[in-house]
Amino acid sequence: MDALIAYAPLLGRGALVTIALALASMALATTLGALGAAAKLAGGAVARALAAAYTTLIRGVPDLVLILLVYFGGQRLANDIGGALGWDYVEISKFWAGVLSIGVIYGGYLTETFRGAYLTVPRGQAEAAKALGMRPLATLWTVTGPQMARFALPGYGNVWQVLVKSTAVVSVIGLDDLVGLADKAAKSTREPFTFFLAVILVYLAITSVSNALLARAEARLNLGQGR
Secondary structure, eight states: OHHHHHHHHHHHHHHHHHHHHHHHHHHHHHHHHHHHHHHHHHHHHHHHHHHHHHHHHTTTTTTHHHIIIIIIIIHHHHHHHHHHHOOOOOOOOOHHHHHHHHHHHHHHHHHHOOOHHOOOOOOOHHHHHHHTTTOOHHHHHHHIHHHHHHHHHHHHHHHHHHHHHGGGGGGGGGGOSSSHHHHHHEEEEEETHHHHHHHHHHHHHHHHHHHHHHHHHHHHHHHTTTT
């Protein structure tokens, strides 16, 4: 316990890195998911084919493999190109390699989440808005968007919870996140049980707070429904 107290500030910094990594990855995943869903729902044949290939491929690739490919493969590729152009050594950010890998993976899941939510909204809603002279963007913002959010939120919350846990994998490329720093502290003090139990508790705290916030958001979006 004394060792855990001594390393607490270090683990706190690692927890902040983990949270930042999760938030940045979720932002990228949300963007890619929205673009993928739009391509599948309203894109041309090429856009639909690309979106289908993206979701099929990404959802079948393990997180660890993609992270290793992006970081080590990207490092090699960047320096091969840089060497040909006469550049100095290029160091790829471990943090942003993790964001890119996790964001791309979970963007595939959110593509289907958003697509399914849109299809759940009755088509008559958008048709009625069009008949009233509303433009597509205004229809999305005021009519279909709020309903989509209500249908998408449960799936979106599930993706967020799984994504948070997936950030632990990024420690394999040397990122000083919560898991990476806890591993170093455990090896230094020879108290792996203490430090990894602390990691579990921190992740449980993050997911518990997320559950509470998502429940409040879901209750707010469902306010007045079913009456």
